[in-house]
Amino acid sequence: MLQYVIDFLKTCPLLFDCLLTADFLGTEHGGVGVFALGTHPVLERYADGGCLKQFSFRLSFRGTNHELSPTSATRFLEEIGVWLETGGVLPEMNQGCTAQRLEVLKTGAVTDRSYGTNRYDMDCRLIYYSEKGSEG
Numbered sequence: 001m002l003q004y005v006i007d008f009l010k011t012c013p014l015l016f017d018c019l020l021t022a023d024f025l026g027t028e029h030g031g032v033g034v035f036a037l038g039t040h041p042v043l044e045r046y047a048d049g050g051c052l053k054q055f056s057f058r059l060s061f062r063g064t065n066h067e068l069s070p071t072s073a074t075r076f077l078e079e080i081g082v083w084l085e086t087g088g089v090l091p092e093m094n095q096g097c098t099a100q101r102l103e104v105l106k107t108g109a110v111t112d113r114s115y116g117t118n119r120y121d122m123d124c125r126l127i128y129y130s131e132k133g134s135e136g
Contacts, residue, residue: 001055002036005126008091009034009059014080018061025060025119033060037123049132056105056125062117077108077122084124091126096134100127 006020009032018032025033037056044052059080063073081104090099105123112119 001126002034002057004091004093005055005057006034011089012080012083012087014076014083025062031061034058035060039125043127051130052100052127053130054125054127056123059108059122059124060111060119062119073110073118073120074108077120081107081122081124093128094134096131098129100129102126 002022006022009015009020015032020032020034023033023035025031025035035058037058039054039056041053041055042051043054046052059077061073084102085104087102090102093099103125105125106121108120108122110118111121
């Protein structure tokens, strides 16, 4: 699931110049880490054996106050959140799985001040339908 999200985020015009990494955020300014969050995946089970599922993830990036003020960093994450929820196109998934929507669960905020930078995090989730027997 994490790779679906990363591949999808690469289409975001706000992130074209950013290095997207899975489960890693370096100490330097400019990269975006995408982290899987632990959550119960099944939201609802259906009589036909299909399920409505979720995949929760965190977007994290670092910025220095010299290059990116906390206000502009928060605005940047808000713009990404709007794009996620209203972008129109959803991630492509395995056969038998269909993306339904993306949601922002926690808006962007400073979560760490170290390495001479601020870390900003935003929690999101992908809601998708999984047919009976599909991996997803």
